[in-house]
Amino acid sequence: MPFALIAIGDLERRKGALADARASYTRALAIVEEMHGTSARLWSTFGLGAVDEAEGRLSSALERYDAAHGMAERLGSKSWAKETGTAAERVRAKLASGTSPAIDRVGTARSPES
Numbered sequence: 001m002p003f004a005l006i007a008i009g010d011l012e013r014r015k016g017a018l019a020d021a022r023a024s025y026t027r028a029l030a031i032v033e034e035m036h037g038t039s040a041r042l043w044s045t046f047g048l049g050a051v052d053e054a055e056g057r058l059s060s061a062l063e064r065y066d067a068a069h070g071m072a073e074r075l076g077s078k079s080w081a082k083e084t085g086t087a088a089e090r091v092r093a094k095l096a097s098g099t100s101p102a103i104d105r106v107g108t109a110r111s112p113e114s
Helices: 002-015 018-035 038-054 058-075 078-097
Strands: none
Touching (some): 002 018, 002 038, 018 038, 038 058, 038 078
16 A cells, blocks of 8 residues: 555656645555555655655755665665665755755745745
8 A cells, every 4th residue: 555655646746746745655654654664664755855855845855865765775775775865966966056946934935036
């Protein structure tokens, strides 16, 4: 069940339905916590990081990507470690360059002109 929710979250995120994606990943993560499923925990965490990144919440995205990267390394998966590490480095670069959309007090990304 958690992998189905992760897949749904991936589809929702690609459609731009970020709130729905966040809900799917969060539900998957809750199920995983009960089942102690490591790979599903990794991809739920990674998915939430992707939603955070899309919403401009770069610090939170980096925390989630780094956590997913650590899980991938502990699992010994080089391809997963590469994917999660690449996402974390992309966000680090955005944070270093200041190329993040402004976030208003309710957490909604907005352009600097608004």
